[in-house]
Amino acid sequence: MTGGQQHDSLMARARLEGLPSGEMVLADKAYDATEIRTFVRLRGGWANIPTRRNQRDPICLSPYLYRHRNHVERFLNRMKHCRRIATRYEKHATNFLAFVKLAAIRLWLRVNASTA
Structure with a gap:
């Protein structure tokens, strides 16, 4: 970082x-x-x-x-909607990485969640 x-x-x-x-x-x-x-x-x-x-x-x-780079840029933009990631509240890289993983899981669940 x-x-x-x-x-x-x-x-x-x-x-x-x-x-x-x-x-x-x-x-x-x-x-x-x-x-x-x-x-x-x-x-x-x-x-x-x-x-x-x-x-x-x-x-x-x-x-x-x-074009694939554009997909990555859009994903990173969505990740920055999480204020904790956008402003880098965490001082340690391991904690920051953990919150990035949590935000990625949250986005993945939102996209792949069942509507039934």
Whole structure:
């Protein structure tokens, strides 16, 4: 966990260290960096990240696969409806993760609950 004021792209390489080889990385334009793409390529993976406007050479992007990132973003938005998660009340990462799991279970039950 990083501080809320720290940009996520600064920690991207550290987060990708645990990436299994041959995996695909879906990210938004904020993660469009040569270092990230090179790191993923060296691990045998593929970075499906759209290029920023200031890039001269466009990089291949699969719009079909990029849609899946939108599903994840919408899920995270729903998770942030829980105030305890959105404001990070918990000081310890284990407690925060426990509340994230509880919120995910709550969302899953809401979507998959029987209407009968």
